[in-house]
Amino acid sequence: MTKGNLAIVLHAHLPYVRSEEPGSLEEDWFFQALVECYLPLLETLEEALRSKDQEPKITIGLSPTLLSLLEDEVLKNRFEKWVAIRLEVLNTSETECIKATLHLRDHLKRQLDSWKNCRGDLIGRFKKLETSEVIDILTCAATHGYLPLLRENPEAVRAQLKTAVREHQRLFMKSPLGIWLPECAYYEGLDELMAESGLRYAVLDGHGLLNADPRPRYGLYAPICTRRGVAFFGRDSESTLPVWSAKDGYPGNPNYREFHRDLGWDLPIEELRKIGINEKRPLGIKLFKISSKNTSLEKKQPYDPQAATESVEKDAENYLKERKKQLIRLEESMQIEPLLIAPFDAELFGHWWFEGPKFLSNLFIQSKKEGIKLITLKEALKVKPQIQLCNPSPSSWGQGGFHNYWLNKSNAWIVNEWSKAGREMISSCSEGLIEESNIKIIKQAGRELLLSQSSDWSFILKAGTTTELARERINLHLKRFWMLINTIKNKSIINSNLLEEIEKEDCIFPLISPIDWKKKT
Structure with missing residues (x-):
């Protein structure tokens, strides 16, 4: 051993x-x-x-x-x-x-x-x-x-x-x-x-x-x-x-399945509509192998499962x-047994x-x-x-090794929005202003704030893929957050149907606690 x-x-x-x-x-x-x-x-x-x-x-x-x-x-x-x-x-x-x-x-x-x-x-x-x-x-x-x-x-x-x-x-x-x-x-x-x-x-x-x-x-x-x-x-x-x-x-490896060649791109739009899909997009149906690195997608060769199985055994060995x-x-x-970390x-x-x-x-x-x-x-x-x-060094495993992939001209605007919303959430949860009738509202505001902070949307904005979706997600959660938090601040009444609709769509973290945002004294 x-x-x-x-x-x-x-x-x-x-x-x-x-x-x-x-x-x-x-x-x-x-x-x-x-x-x-x-x-x-x-x-x-x-x-x-x-x-x-x-x-x-x-x-x-x-x-x-x-x-x-x-x-x-x-x-x-x-x-x-x-x-x-x-x-x-x-x-x-x-x-x-x-x-x-x-x-x-x-x-x-x-x-x-x-x-x-x-x-x-x-x-x-x-x-x-x-x-x-x-x-x-x-x-x-x-x-x-x-x-x-x-x-x-x-x-x-x-x-x-x-x-x-x-x-x-x-x-x-x-x-x-x-x-x-x-x-x-x-x-x-x-x-x-x-x-x-x-x-x-x-x-x-x-x-x-x-x-x-x-x-x-x-x-x-x-x-x-x-x-x-x-x-x-x-x-x-x-x-x-x-x-x-x-x-x-x-x-x-040329024998492995090609990720980017998908039948959803190859099929005519008429066939896609027959199965209820109204736009060309990946279906997760991939039938070609990588072939060679210089082969264009349309010239990829059919995938051979047996050849791929043989290759993966050799690669693992x-x-x-x-x-x-x-x-x-x-x-x-x-002087001690070495440990290799492979994440x-x-x-x-x-x-x-x-x-x-x-x-x-x-x-x-x-x-x-x-x-x-x-x-x-x-x-x-x-x-x-x-x-x-030891004290670890500030770092990340993203491109460049630090924070620049999530803080650049494509997505830096979000950080200020997180900061403003975070300060408001902390203030609302720290000043003892949350009445019993508003507990559901502040909890949902917390969910929306957390969802707006997902690094996935920042990553997509930088990568340039489905950026409209990412921007929509961020803005939707922030919009909901401010609507909910302002309802509490202004002591106004929220439409119960609207609150139920938001809770139904963003039904995550059932045990969320506003105490987590409370400032320590």
């Missing part, structure tokens, strides 16, 4: 894309994530648990907004029809990709059976895997708010953290100890608010540890701890680059062999990289053979008797 451990950390998150209208683009985001990522991931972990020859171990952060979508009955009731429409398209569309069509049809049917067998209770399945010690479940900030940009009002950061912890407690009947900080973003003093919320560990990008004060003795290969009792792990780029990079890593070499090198210069967005596995869940499955199968022990973050802390005291 190699001396050293590998911790795979997945961040499972979607923004609050609940829609009252079926067939929306936002609904597609969620349902595609279910059939391509979350259901296959559960299947992979459950199969590995049943096998005597595998020791599956991963840490996974389940964001509160994703959990709210997973438990939403309205969305659950639409999922089977959504899958049925895709199966109908596969059954009726003429295509040269026979093997790929049959493979995708089988995949969709299997995921649908998996959904039916648990009656859509994916949260319960995650809970069982944690009880079996296969996974360690982390929380995230309530709506994935980018915390360094909310720090002007510490109460706003506290509300993101405490709302998340409370939601985790409600759904899993236990308090989370770890958190996936949105975008792995850290600023000085955040550990104090984390500790106050009962959160004891998180992952940062590598420079968050390498630039810590004092510099960590073991660099990225052991956790550090602040004086407030919060531990931090550092992302190891050598362990992550081969997996997440489509350009230089495994996902760019290569990944583990390289990690073994890395751990052997580190052993020679360390990824969960949707890389299945959505962006269709073969990703099979890659994980092969890691579970082959890790014993290579003598590499897989470990969760919680277990890693238990086996480290002494942890060096």
Whole structure:
């Protein structure tokens, strides 16, 4: 057995894309994530648990907004029809990709059976895997708010953290100890608010540890701890680059499924309208392989599932062999067992990289053979008797390594809006002006404020994709926030039907507490 451990950390998150209208683009985001990522991931972990020859171990952060979508009955009731429409398209569309069509049809049917067998209770399945010690479940900030940009009002950061912890407690009947900080973003003093919320560990990008004060003795290969009792792990780029990079890593293998070629773009609009879709957009039906990097989308070759399976087995073997070499090198210069931290967005596995869940499955199968022990973050802390005291450096894992992806000319205007709304929420919750009759209103105002702070919308504005949708979401939640808060300030009466409509659309965080925004005296 190699001396050293590998911790795979997945961040499972979607923004609050609940829609009252079926067939929306936002609904597609969620349902595609279910059939391509979350259901296959559960299947992979459950199969590995049943096998005597595998020791599956991963840490996974389940964001509160994703959990709210997973438990939403309205969305659950639409999922089977959504899958049925895709199966109908596969059954009726003429295509040269026979093997790929049959493979995708089988995949969709299997995921649908998996959904039916648990009656859509994916949260319960995650809970069982944690009880079996296969996974360690982390929380995230309530709506994935980018915390360094909310720090002007510490109460706003506290509300993101405490709302998340409370939601985790409600759904899993236990308090989370770890958190996936949105975008792995850290600023000085955040550990104090984390500790106050009962959160004891998180992952940062590598420079968050390498630039810590004092510099960590073991660099990225052991956790550090602040004086407030919060531990931090550092992302190891050598362990992550081969997996997440489509350009230089495994996902760019010519045999793997092409993400960007989707039947929704290829089908005539008349055929799309027959299934109730009135515009060209991705359906999640992808039948071609990457082929070569220089091949244009229209010239991609049909996907061959068998060739992809053979490639993913080789790539998993290569990944583990390289990690073994890395751990052997580190052993020679360390007095403790080295720890490799490999964090990824969960949707890389299945959505962006269709073969990703099979890659994980092969890691579970082959890790014993290579003598590499897989470990969760919680277990890693238990086996480290002494942890060096350090102050992490401000950082993120976004482009540039700090905060510029979420603070630039495309989205900087939002920060001032968050600050103004945050100050008003703190004032309203701190001055004892909330009468009993206004409790529902202030709670809904808190939901709208949290939803407006989602970093996903800032990311989209910078990336330049579906920017109109992102802008609409931000403005809608802020508009609702100010309408609700002004109702309280002006002691006016809100239309009960309007309040019910807002509560119905943004029915998240049932245990939200205005106390979280109360200024400390």
